[in-house]
Amino acid sequence: MTTADQLDRAVADPIGLITDLVTDVEKELGAERIRAVATVVAGGRAKSRSLAKALAMRPALLTDGRSPAPRAIGDLLIALRKAGASAIAAPVCAECGKKLRTLQRKGQDWYCGVCGQERAECTACGNVRRVSFRDRKGPPRCKMCPDNDDRDPAAVVHELITAIAPGADGDAVAEALRRSAPHRPHHRQRVVWVLEENPRLLTGEGHLAPHRAILRFIDLLHEAGVAGIVRPGCPRRHRVVRIDKPLDGQRVCRNCIAKSRIEECVRCGARREPATRDADGRPLCPSCLVKDPANLETCIVCGESRMVSNRTADGPICPNCRPLPILLCSICGRTAPCMLSKLTGLPRCGGCDRRQAHCTGCGRMRGIHSGTADAPVCGPCTTPDAELWRPCPTCGQAERLHAPGPCPRCSLKQRLHELLADGTGSINPKLQLLHDALGDTERAGTAMRWLSKGIVSTVLSDLGSGRRPLTHKALDELPEGKVVEHIRSVLVATGVLPQRDEQMVRLERHVKDLVSSHATAEGRKILHRYATWHLLRRLRRRSRGKDITHYQITVARQHLRAAVHLLDWLEEHNLTLATCRQADLERWMTSDDARHRREAGHFVRWTLAQKIARDLSFPAVRWNGPSQAMDDEARWDTARRLLHDDTLKPEDRFAGLLLLLYAQWPAAISRLTIDHIEETDGAVRIRLGAVPVELPAPVADLALQQVAVRRSHAVLAQTDSPWLFPGGQPGRPISAWAMGERLRKLGIRLAEARSTALFQLATELPAAVLARTLGIDITVAVKWQRAAAGDWAAYAAEVSRRTSPQPPIHKPGAPT
Known part of the structure; x- marks a missing residue:
């Protein structure tokens, strides 16, 4: 294998390449043992690839142990020798050549403990020696000249804090000082020295602290409830968050550090903090890093080559297959797979995460972050942070902008004007209806994605410029497909084109x-x-x-x-x-x-x-009842599951119950409107035929919930649609096929379940009642009744005979 091939393998299979290179040198250790050691030392993907590339470029490192080389190579050599490798060389000091069991590094050179230590002139004695300490001012000192302070650090710092907060508990202060640097007494002494010089670090100027231990000490004092202690905020963003990164003489938050390192990604052009660099040292943003084909791995769940979201003992898992913990959603109260909200830290299910509703605080249509299902609260009202929710430069509304520029809604309106405007910059009055409807849609992101899909932007641009007439016939000339049909449905729903079947x-x-x-x-x-x-x-x-x-x-x-x-x-x-x-x-x-x-x-x-053919006979096949076996017990088991299983979608539960209990085909269910649901005097009825049917309490609750929360998946997302089950195209219900597929996923066999329900109902109700309540033809109802052996016609005749007045019986000899 050539070096170029090895470098390619270092990206695709770094652990395998490391194992093969070591196995070529070391014959005593087995390949599995070498792989186990390499896996532990290599760690993550970036480190393992760097290690594999270094060994591929210079395999002699395994036998001579000489730097320059990455630190990980030295760690690998030490780990292999501890595992029993005899042919692998130990790392050696770059200055004296001593074999090393532990190493220090300067750049990519390895040194022993003697050669690797810093040497400087001692500020006390003036001799050039190894630096062992630094005094309270910072200059170096040798081992013979320590900066001694015989005072008790806890007593000194307690005296400082007492000046700020009289009555502070000395034991709490001493414990906080100990925990700030539990294993390094010298660091605790340095904390005391710095606070003596600048006590204001404890009262709000902690961002000027030269050591991180001071910030930990302040946090511990604040947790202990010591009065007068102020946790420092980021001096740039003015937020009380963790600040432990130095920048221009101050301690700032991680966000400010990221902004200070912004570079333009060489692939996508985004200005972000680089996540890595390519072979030429050019920056790559995090998105390009995870989407790089070289970084995709095979998911152990779906088997697709995708980005890695989680790593388990069995292998990587992609974002789509990532398991979520089953928790109680803090918004809707359902027990379902949940994620923790970044704003509140509380669990939120997938439905609430995707849901948009009118915020009870500001009244705007936004994503829901807190509150309840009945009283939702948006993000800006949940956490009104001016830095987190920046105003849009175009409309001024507070939005969590992910990139500089206008908010998603303003970007959508700009894009619509670009597509629908003619050469003079004006929009056709008919297309203005489309512009306003899409611009005001509740889901600006969905509309923006729709405009970028397929030929949508091309068709709308042709209609706006006049290159294509604004008629149904002009759209009929386009290639058939779902995209064109969706464009037509949007134009019809907004009033741009007339309705047609x-x-x-x-x-x-x-x-x-x-x-x-x-x-x-x-x-x-x-x-x-x-x-x-x-x-x-x-x-x-x-x-x-x-x-x-x-x-x-x-x-x-x-x-x-x-x-x-x-x-x-x-x-x-x-x-x-x-x-x-x-x-x-x-x-x-x-x-x-x-x-x-x-x-x-x-x-x-x-x-x-029509007298086209003659002397032919092809009689129609008459229906003589259901041909399949019917399981009424399985039907009721499924109905009970739909009534009580809150993990299922409410709309699927309601539709399934209409099929199982009222023998409604998916085609009939899909075309129900909100007018079919009636609520009067506390009773909920559904009109499936000429006579409404009163729904029992659990089914009635699902019906009212569906009327209240029904939403279309269409780009317009119109909530004023009359359909009880809105479809994917504006102004249209869900298709019968899609409704049937949703019911099949619930484990319902459509034909068998409907036949079982209709068979049972036919044994209990007369044909006339069956037809009027279920909306089926009377002849069909009669056939089902006869098939169920519940011929109510004979029963009605018998009742009529018994209740009708009988003619008097003339007895012989009686007067007439």
């Missing part, structure tokens, strides 16, 4: 493409008649002016595909609908290539009615 338009487009792709002209003609004058016409008649559902469009597509498959098979066998006979139709039905047989029967019956 997108499901119907999508179906008409699908019909056009499918019909035009058929091979024969006669087949295209028949398919056009079938789709346009039967399928689409029937859909429009049944929808009664409302938008058609996803289930309806799916059924129409299946019927049309079935017709196409049958016509294709007839074409392959040189047949037409006019020449096809019953034997040919049955041959297709029994062939392996036949698809959508039941839907094809609908097409065949239509052709017979």
Whole structure:
């Protein structure tokens, strides 16, 4: 392996490279033992890579032990020899050549205890000797000339503090002095000397302390409750925080130190304190460091190569898989995985961390940091710190700005004006509605991310400049996809474009493409008649002016595909609908290539009615009850879990209960509005059909909670949407497919659960009541009732017979 290959491996697998290099020299120790020693010495990723690179550049360090080399190399040599390595050389002093068991370092040179000590002229005797002490003024002294002070340091400092706070407890002062430097009496003596020179360090000028032990002493006195002692604040930020870093003769906080070291990152250009430097010594910010492909590792949970968030005994874990402690959320009161808030130090669950609400203090829509679910409090109201919440230079509102410049909302408005303005700088009046709606959205960050996604900015820029007309037809010319559909829904929701039935338009487009792709002209003609004058016409008649559902469009597509498959098979066998006979139709039905047989029967019956085909028979399949086994006990177990499991999302619990208890399909649940929930005289009712149904207390609480906290995932995040379950597109409900997926994740088998619920209800209620309360057709209710063997028609006839007046019975001989 070449040196270049070894340097690449030093980044990808530093411990493995160190183990191989040592194993090439040391034959007595096993590879596992060497790896264990290297892992302990190397420590973290940066140190292990530096160690591996140094050994790759100069493997002879293992056999000669001579510096210059990093300190970690010397530690590795010492650790290997302690583990029993015989071929590994001990580190040697750079001056005298002595073999070392411990070492001192100057730069990258190693020295023994004699050669490594500093030598200077003693301020007392004038001889040039090793420096053993420094007197109270700071000049060096040799071992023969100590700066002796026979006074008791505790008594001296107690006298100083008594002048500030009469009656201070001497034992508490002595204990604080001892704990400030527990193993170094000389440091305690230096603390006393400094305080004698400047007692004001104890009353607020602690930032001028020359030694960190003085700051620890002040903190201990403050904790002991000694009156008159003032904890020092950062002289630059004027905040009482930990200040132990020296800068320009003062002790400042870590934040000020970071700002004093700001450099421009060579990759992203951000001005931050460098986290590391590249091979050429150029600065890299922390974000570029963790996102560097060389620093990504395989997560032991998901198996993806990602950033490392936690390191466990089993291996690294990425941020998405990082386990969170299960705690009681301080805001909503739920027991859930929580993080500790940086402002309050209290646990906060993921839902409350992402939630935005109107603050009860300032009334603004912000992220929630404290308070309760009913009375949330935003960050600036929780911790009104002028340094933490800086004012935006554009709007003046207090924001926690992560970078210089305007706040997220002002940045959003600037970006919107750039996209929607024409060449003169003005915005089309229709697009001004979009500008105002997005600019005032509750989630400025979400809107900003949406503008940077895919072709959103390009489409909006074309609409603003006039390069693309502001019509549905112009958007139809764009490639189909979710991004374009979301753009259209935003334009419709803000009033820029008129409403239209997108499901119907999508179906008409699908019909056009499918019909035009058929091979024969006669087949295209028949398919056009079938789709346009039967399928689409029937859909429009049944929808009664409302938008058609996803289930309806799916059924129409299946019927049309079935017709196409049958016509294709007839074409392959040189047949037409006019020449096809019953034997040919049955041959297709029994062939392996036949698809959508039941839907094809609908097409065949239509052709017979239209006199296109003749002498064919394809009867409809009548439903004779559920075909799957139904487990009523499992249904009730799931319902009990949804009623009492607070770890599940409330909206999922409510939707699941509507399916399990009231036999509602996901399509029907997704199209419920807040008007379907009624609260009168303390009772909560839901209108699933013509007659409202009163909800029991636990379900009623979930219904009212959903009405109150429902939120859309759309970029506009409109809370005035009429839908009970808002979807990902503005002004639209959640799709039936998405609702079904959410219920499946709860472990609910949709068809089986609905059939079980409907079967049970059909045994308890008459068909008329079932139809009026659940919103199903009366004929469907009757079929389910008969399938459940609960034919209430016979029961009603019997009741009617018993309660109706009977004709008098004429007895022989009685008067008439």
